[in-house]
Amino acid sequence: MAGRAAEPEVIWARPERTGRGPKPAYSRSDIATAAVRIADEEGIDALSMRKVAALLGCGTMSLYNYVPRKEDLYELMVDAVSGEYELGEPSDDWRAEMLALAHQARAMMLRHPWLPRVMSPVYGFSPNVLRYLEWCLGALESLDAPYGTKFELIAMVNGTVMTTVSNELATAERARSLPWSPEREQAARRAYLEGQVAGGSYPRLAAALGEAAAPGDAEETFERVLRRVIGAFA
Amino acid sequence: MAGRAAEPEVIWARPERTGRGPKPAYSRSDIATAAVRIADEEGIDALSMRKVAALLGCGTMSLYNYVPRKEDLYELMVDAVSGEYELGEPSDDWRAEMLALAHQARAMMLRHPWLPRVMSPVYGFSPNVLRYLEWCLGALESLDAPYGTKFELIAMVNGTVMTTVSNELATAERARSLPWSPEREQAARRAYLEGQVAGGSYPRLAAALGEAAAPGDAEETFERVLRRVIGAFA
DNA sequence: TCCTAGTTACGTACAGCGTACGTAGTGAGG
DNA sequence: CCTCACTACGTACGCTGTACGTAACTAGGA
Numbered sequence: 001m002a003g004r005a006a007e008p009e010v011i012w013a014r015p016e017r018t019g020r021g022p023k024p025a026y027s028r029s030d031i032a033t034a035a036v037r038i039a040d041e042e043g044i045d046a047l048s049m050r051k052v053a054a055l056l057g058c059g060t061m062s063l064y065n066y067v068p069r070k071e072d073l074y075e076l077m078v079d080a081v082s083g084e085y086e087l088g089e090p091s092d093d094w095r096a097e098m099l100a101l102a103h104q105a106r107a108m109m110l111r112h113p114w115l116p117r118v119m120s121p122v123y124g125f126s127p128n129v130l131r132y133l134e135w136c137l138g139a140l141e142s143l144d145a146p147y148g149t150k151f152e153l154i155a156m157v158n159g160t161v162m163t164t165v166s167n168e169l170a171t172a173e174r175a176r177s178l179p180w181s182p183e184r185e186q187a188a189r190r191a192y193l194e195g196q197v198a199g200g201s202y203p204r205l206a207a208a209l210g211e212a213a214a215p216g217d218a219e220e221t222f223e224r225v226l227r228r229v230i231g232a233f234a
Numbered sequence: 235m236a237g238r239a240a241e242p243e244v245i246w247a248r249p250e251r252t253g254r255g256p257k258p259a260y261s262r263s264d265i266a267t268a269a270v271r272i273a274d275e276e277g278i279d280a281l282s283m284r285k286v287a288a289l290l291g292c293g294t295m296s297l298y299n300y301v302p303r304k305e306d307l308y309e310l311m312v313d314a315v316s317g318e319y320e321l322g323e324p325s326d327d328w329r330a331e332m333l334a335l336a337h338q339a340r341a342m343m344l345r346h347p348w349l350p351r352v353m354s355p356v357y358g359f360s361p362n363v364l365r366y367l368e369w370c371l372g373a374l375e376s377l378d379a380p381y382g383t384k385f386e387l388i389a390m391v392n393g394t395v396m397t398t399v400s401n402e403l404a405t406a407e408r409a410r411s412l413p414w415s416p417e418r419e420q421a422a423r424r425a426y427l428e429g430q431v432a433g434g435s436y437p438r439l440a441a442a443l444g445e446a447a448a449p450g451d452a453e454e455t456f457e458r459v460l461r462r463v464i465g466a467f468a
Numbered sequence: 469t470c471c472t473a474g475t476t477a478c479g480t481a482c483a484g485c486g487t488a489c490g491t492a493g494t495g496a497g498g
Numbered sequence: 499c500c501t502c503a504c505t506a507c508g509t510a511c512g513c514t515g516t517a518c519g520t521a522a523c524t525a526g527g528a
Binding site for chain 2: 010012013116117120125127130131133134137138141146147148150151152155156158159160162163164166167170192193196197201202203204205207208211216221224225228229231232233
Binding site: 283 | 513514515516517518522523524525526
């Protein structure tokens with residue numbers, strides 16, 4: 001009748017240690033660190049429960065005592081890297097604070113390119129995510145708005161960083177995995193687009209293609225876009 | 235020496251028919267339709283090359299004549315649903331047009347919940363994506379800005395829709411897969427958060443938790459956020 | 469016209485995945 | 499001290515993407 005609760009619980013609601021039985025050999029932090037290392041070095045597609053277990057030095061199925069589903073492993077990873085945020089005492093300028101935070105987030109995603117792929121379905125509120133949110137609310141103290149709006153702002157900044165950096169990463173990844181040089185890729189890309197546009201079905205795209213020269217510096221674009229987003233909440 | 239080009243080409247650069255050999259039994263559109271159907275009905279995780287082939291009625295490996303890598307299947311799918319946009323003659327009010335477009339995009343993602351998961355790494359410019367971009371440029375004719383800015387606007391709108399709807403979908407998916415009612419989930423969630431916050435480490439979150447009552451209507455939130463984003467480009 | 473080379477079709481096979489399940493050992497709570 | 503939740507982990511299943519080999523087919527060049 002009582003039994004334990006049905007399966008799909010948030011991992012953070014589980015106590016890390018229950019008291020009964022032998023004490024766990026690894027902490028969540030150990031596991032997260034191992035997983036992050038593998039994802040950093042070999043890419044997120046190469047991350048498997050087997051590899052994490054191997055790196056920890058335990059049997060594959062032992063890992064399932066700590067991490068009920070692979071999805072929860074992602075949750076651990078996101079929490080772990082969220083701990084990398086340097087969150088000092090915020091100033092009164094919430095715009096500057098949010099912009100600086102966005103830059104931190106971008107740097108983090110460039111450091112851990114798998115983050116955008118793994119963050120989207122994250123639903124639980126891990127300790128470090130709570131810490132992050134708490135800091136944001138602190139930084140937004142000088143913004144006179146209801147909490148709902150503040151959360152919308154935080155989500156917007158987060159989302160914008162994610163999509164922007166995702167594009168950056170996709171381009172970089174493609175450049176890396178391609179057998180030819182980025183310049184040649186750029187040229188091939190342009191040639192392909194010009195071929196498509198040549199049919200005359202896309203006159204405005206043709207014009208745009210003619211105007212747009214260099215793709216522009218990524219960080220510059222990032223900053224400009226984020227200023228706009230933040231400005232939308234002033 | 236000459237040989238064919240090295241592998242990772244954009245699928246749209248491949249001609250659908252080369253002229254030599256027996257004529258293909260299926261079109262890209264056939265394949266895309268089949269894949270979309272499976273993803274719609276069984277979820278994106280259940281989508282496999284085998285299933286698509288089976289639905290088409292051909293051997294698994296035959297599919298690889300049309301779709302060199304599974305990633306390309308995603309590309310076909312995104313193109314296929316991009317064809318669902320209803321793109322009429324735009325008015326002079328670019329803000330209204332972009333907002334309406336965003337609503338279309340949201341509806342599309344609710345119709346095809348796998349879209350956000352699959353769109354991110356899309357890199358190629360498929361026919362329907364070109365059509366979409368061309369239309370956007372048309373709708374933005376009355377906006378006096380360089381093409382670069384217009385593309386940034388389009389990307390921002392797209393990105394915002396994606397992240398917003400992703401959240402919606404995650405919540406909905408969770409509610410669906412959970413063994414208990416959404417109300418109970420909501421309560422459990424709140425209880426968990428209150429438990430975390432009770433420690434006193436997150437005073438502002440505690441306050442926010444006290445204030446925020448109902449989560450608010452999803453579509454309403456969507457519209458509000460998008461108005462803000464679009465407004466940032468005025 | 470015929471030959472040939474590129475294409476389609478598809479079965480087999482492999483390495484890898486997430487994870488259900490069963491069993492054995494361990495140690496704290498009642 | 500007993501009991502039972504917990505840890506540990508090997509085996510096994512069903513599934514995945516796709517490399518590779520073979521056979522049939524057909525349009526272009528000679």
